[in-house]
Each structure stands twice: as structure tokens, then as C-alpha cells.
Amino acid sequence: MAQRISGTPGTLGAAPPEALPATAGETSPEQPWPLALLSANIKRYIDRMSAVWIEGQVIEFNRRGKVSYLTLRDLNEEMSLPVQVFANVLDRMPAVPEPGAHVVVNVKADFWTKAGRLSMRANDIRAVGLGELLARLERLRAQLGAEGLFDPAAKRALPFLPSRIGLITGRDSDAEKDVVRNARLRWPAVDFEIREVAVQGNGAVGQVMGALAELDADAGVDVIIIARGGGSLEDLLPFSNEALIRAVAAAQTPVVSAIGHEADRPLLDDVADLRASTPTDAAKRVVPDVAEEQLGILQARAQLDGALDRLLAREAAELAALRSRPVLAEPLSMITGREAEVAALRERALRAQTTGLAQEASAIEHLRAQVRALSPLKTLERGYAVVQDEAGAAIRAAAEVSAGQPLQVTVAHGAFRVAVTGDAADADTAHAGASRASAAHARTADGGAADTGADDSPTADSPTAPAREED
Template sequence: MADTPEQKVLAATAAETTPENPWPLQLLSQKLKSHIEKAPPAWVEAQVIELNKRANVSYLTLRDIDAEVSLSVTVWGSVLGRLEAPLERGSRVVAQLKPDFWLKTGRLSMQGQDIRPVGLGDLLARIEQLRQALAAEGLFDPRRKKPLPLLPHRIGLITGRNSDAMKDVIRNASLRWPAVEFEVREVPVQGVNAVSAVIAALAELDADPAVDVIVIARGGGSLEDLLPFSHETLVRAVSAAHTPVVSAIGHEADRPLLDEVADLRASTPTDAAKRIVPDVSDELRRINQARTQLNRRIEGLLERESERLAYLRTRPVLANPMVMITSKYDDVTSFRSRALTAVRGQVSRHHDQLAHLRAQVRALSPQKTLDRGYAVVQLEDRTIVRSPAQLSPGTSLKIRVAGGDFTATSN
């Protein structure tokens, strides 16, 4: 009897499997199913792009709101039966999905355990909540808004492909200012690619130094169609742009968050064209008015100055300029005569004063005293004798009189 082969020991984990010791396919499927079943249900938000109903089961294809990512979902009729209105293609929903692995065929599927449509009120509430959050950050502060150039040479235009909005902006701006140039970026303005495409075009135009202002424009649409222009990523990109941005989304009643953060909000694409470039006819009219006013002012000034010159020419000093010289000559002659008289008077008075002072000095001179008969008696050492007590008999004296001096001896 042949020996029974030993029982093979399987690898405990997938990493331990080898070509010599592989797992049975059934084991791998069982482990995958066990692992997948541990994943909890998850609520996701998406858009229904396909809907097929078969008996009590519906097969949906959900696509991400902002990216080209889709997923097939199986939903039982009991789940859809809880909805107040039938689910339709294009509906925006939130769904609770649970992954399921079909062991027999190895197929992974998503089971929709619950599904709820996102109504208009829910979308408006989300937008309002985001509006308040961004406003609290200061993104809508008027002080952050950049002024538009007075006369942009080149306008960056982000709009839909061959759209009426693009035609309105270009036509009306060109009619107002024929020399204006456009740098157009045609992008999707709704759907999952709209946000990323608009942001990429905005970054490209913002980096171009020749672009003076950027206009983001699209025609009207439903709230769902305009949702990309309330996307937080796009709003922050516009806030960070260095080039002034004009929002021209929808009609007057439409007000996505892009309007709040843009440097200028235009009610329509046509309104944007009127507000970013001046009207050449209006500017020419203003130039003509300014030229007329300038000519009128210059003519008035010339007329006034001519009258002033004519008046000045009638004055005597200009009619006979020598009158001014003659009158000044007479004044100089008079002043010179008066100055000469004053100087002579001063000289005469000072001459008399000198004579008087000379007489006083002479009257006080010692010689005059001697001339009147007086004498000066001195000792041999020239000391003046003022008292008899200074003398003794036989003292030699020197006596000076008007006619000269002589000596004597005291008794």
C-alpha cells in the first residue's frame, strides 16, 4: 500500500506565499471578502450619470462632483422606494455605500444602503455657510479689491467654448474701444472639469504680464450649473490672483461666490464689456469738450492781457518815457542842493565851535596867567612854592614871569 503524502501547510499571509507553496484561489477570495466586509459604510456626495432599473434592483453610475471619477452602485428597490420623488439622471445625491465582494466571480461591487437627493435648499445652505466662512477670513473685504486699469490694452477672457458670453464680451468691448485685444481661454463652465479648467486658465492669464484684466464669463443657468463658480478652490484662486478679476456670471439675479471675491462684479457679460473699457465715442466727445473749454479759456486770457497792455500803453510814463527820467533828475538836483546846504551849515556851526573852544583853551593857558602879572616861584628842584613856610633865609629861588625867568634869594 502506497504511503499517504504529508498534508501541505499553507502560508499564513499573502506575503509568505511562493510558487512552490501557493494559496488556493478560493482562499485568496475568502480573505479578500473578509477584509472588504470589515470596511464600514461611507456617505459620499456625487451626481447620477446613469440609471438602469431592472425589476427590484437599480444600477447607478455615480460621478464625483469635481473629478472624473465614477463608481457603479447597486441599489435595491426598497431603498429607492423611500424617496419622495423618483431618482433621475443628473440628480445630485448623497449615498451610503458599502463595498461587497462576490466570492464566486471575484467581482467587487458597491451596495447603496441609503440614498438622498441634495435639494436646492441644501445647496443654498452650503453656499451660504461657505460664504460666511470666507467672509470671516476677509476674502470679501472691499479693501482687498484691486482697481481696474483705466484703459486695458489686453483683456484675458475665460469663458465657455464658442459661447454667447464670449461673443457678447468681445463684440461689446470692441464696439466701445476698437483697439482692445483679447487673450481668450475657452474652458468648460459647468460639470466636473469646470473648476480645475477655470483655475488653470486663470493661473495662465495671471502669469502673462501683457494681460491687464481678466474676465470670467458665462451665460445664465440653473443653480446646479453655476455651482463651480461657488467652489471654494476657485474662490481662493481668484483671491490670490495678482491681476484684477471681473466676474460676469449668469444674470442679474445670479450671485455665486465668485462675485463676492472678484475685484468687480458685472451683472452680465455685456455689462462686463461696458465696465472694463471706456466708450471711444464718449472719450472723443469729452476730448472735444475739453479742447473747446481750453480754447475758450486761452482766448479769454489773451483778451484780458491785451486789454491790460492797451491800458498800460495809455499811461503817461509809457506814452513819454523821458518824463520819468526828467522828474527823477529834478528830484536828484533838489536832493543834492538840500544836501549841500545842510553840509555847509554843519561845517559853519562846527567851525564856530572850534573857535570858541580854541579861545577857552587859550584863556586857561598858564602863559595867559603870567601875562596878567603873575609869577611862578620854584625851588631849585623845580618844586612850586605855595607857602612862605617852605622858605628859609638864603634859599635860592627861580622866578618865572611873562617875559622870562630869573633867580633870587629869600630873606
């Protein structure tokens, strides 16, 4: 059997199947597969593929005899796919699909080996009605809500006065004009960063997501508004797209949804940080009204003035009440009262001191009288004398002197010298007579008993020359 020569057209002969590579990866320039084998393998591989339901929009439909052709386009991307439809499939449909219709199609890939052409064959076609769309949106809403994308705690607060507003809207749309005009009427200095995109159709989701990412990355944009006018449920479907909803949830900048009218409720309203019923309402919710703020400032100032006046009046009343109290009305009353107490205490202290001094003076006089009474001068004043010899020793007995001995006699008022003229016997007789005379004199002068010489005569401890007592 002739063998094929690599690199030359045609074959010299058919190679036996066992000589060919078993898999595509084993082929080489020296051992290629025949085209028929490749087509057959592709056919077998595609036939093993399961049928699949796809969703799209009909953009073209050509009806022929047994086989018709329609072209489906993706709802969000610029991709299309031709599909073959046999007559029996169309006969099962209530109405022939028109361009623009939203359908789901069960397709199965088919490979025609003779021409090497891949085609998609429709086994069933179903139009997606309004009820089906709503049911699908509600299922998606429940799924995203369960994930926490609609949690109110995750929503960000809008700035009080944004310096720049990002606006995503249709090209030259009424929504853009409404937002810009009403925002500048409320706050003339507001600034906008506008991105004009498609707001319906297949490219709407991608363009809106691209504009959102661009504005979210701009640090100067404080809030983003996604605005569109009203429309049908199908027109607003891009704003319920799951990819767009997740992109809005992941944005770091607060997002305001202003899609459609009050009755419209796309999923974007649930995930946005603030839902506005209309584009005009979005402008009013995002920027404050300068007139209202000025009025609020005036009212706040009036309230502050009133509060300050009330505070001052209350404090003045409290001060007046304090000043009316006796201690403040007559501040010296406390001092005068204490002054009277101090005067009374001083008087008491003075009386106590005077009395004490008088008592102590009386005691001193009494002690002085006692001291004077015991003084030797008092004894001398009563007529006694101190006799001393020349050595200054006091003479206490007559036997201590002899006749002719000079002595010194000290009396109350002065001293004089004497000489002894008699002996001791004569002296004793004279002393006894002097004692009796002194006693008689004392009784006569005082009317009572007279002092005895033994009691008042100087003792051996008496001074030899008593000094005069001083007062």
C-alpha cells in the first residue's frame, strides 16, 4: 500500500487507521490527520454536547420554507449568534418572533462535516413576557438581598454640600438637564463631572459600569448620580443587571439612583445609598437649597439670641435675688455683729483682767504687810535695839560684855556708840526693869497685851546693821 509523503499534495495511498495518531496532540507534519478524520472527531465531540437555554434579543429573522434563520444578540454585550429554526419549532409558537423581541431559546450545536460549518439549531423558542421578567427580577432581588447588598446599615451617608457631583446619564437627555438645572438653582456654585453613556440597549450595562468606575476613582467626586428618564420595563432592565448592582455595592463613593419615575423600581434603587424618585428629586436631595440654608442660619441666630437673652435674664434675676439677701444687702451687718461680740469679749477680758489685777494687788499688799510685820525694822521701831561689839557680833547676853567695853547700838532711826558702865548683875537687873516698863507701855498704847522682849529682840541670825525697809 502506498504511503502519503508529507509536504506533497495529494496522497500516494490511504494510510491504514492504525498508522494515524490517536489524538490531535500526537499529530505532526510527518503524521497529520486527514481532514475527514478531524471533521468526524469534531462532529462526535459536538454531538456529545448537551442542549442549552440561552437568552437574547431577536435582531433579525428570515423565514423560509423548512428552515428559517434568526440572529440573537446578547442583552448586555455586543455579541450575536445566528440560529437555525426548523418549521416544526416555529409552528409550536403562538406568534412568530419579531425583531426586538426578548426570547429564550433551547439550542444544540451542530457541525456539518461536508462544509465544515458549525451552526446552532433551535429546539424550542419562548418569548419572555412581562410576568416572567418580573418573576426573574424578584428572584434576583431576593438573592442579592440575602447576600446583604441591600442592607441599610451598609449604605453611606451623602455629604452635606458636595464640591463636585458625578453624573452618569444619557447623551443630551432630559434627565441630565433636570439634574444640572435644579441643582444649580438650589446651589449656584455646584460643580458637575458628567459622563454620557447609553442608558438602554445592549451596551448600556458596560458603559454605565465603566463610567461608574471612572468617577469612583476620582477623589474630587463626592457623590455619583445615575439618572435616566422613564421607560418600559424592558428599557430599564440594564439598571437591574446583576453585574451593575454588584459594581454599585462595591463603589467607595455614595451613589444616588434616579431611574425612571416614582412607580419604577429597578434593582439599582435598592442597592444605591439613596433612591430618588426622579432626576429632579435627585438634584434636590443631593445639594441643599441656599435660600433655605440662609433662612435656617437666620432662624438659628434668632434662636441663639433668644436663648442668650433668656440666659442673661435668668442670671440677672439670680444675681438680684442674691443681692437682696441680708448678707449682701447690708454687707457690714456681719462685721458690726462680730464687732459687738469682739467689744463685749474685750470688755469681759478687761473686767477679768482688772479684777484679777486688783485681787493680785490685794494679795501682794497683804503679803507686803506680812513681810513688813516680820521685818527687823518693825521690831526696832517698837523700841528695840541691836547691840554689837566692835567686831560686829550681836550681843545676846549680859555676860558677853564687861565694864568699860565699847559697844554700838542700832535703833530704828540710826546708830550710836556706848560704853558698858556696870557688871553683869547690874545689867540683868536693868534689863528686867526695862522689860517691865516696855510691857506696861505697850498695854497702855495698844489697849491690849504688849510684845515681849523675847519675841521681838534680834536673834543671832539678825543682820548686824539692818537696812531701812523700802516700799
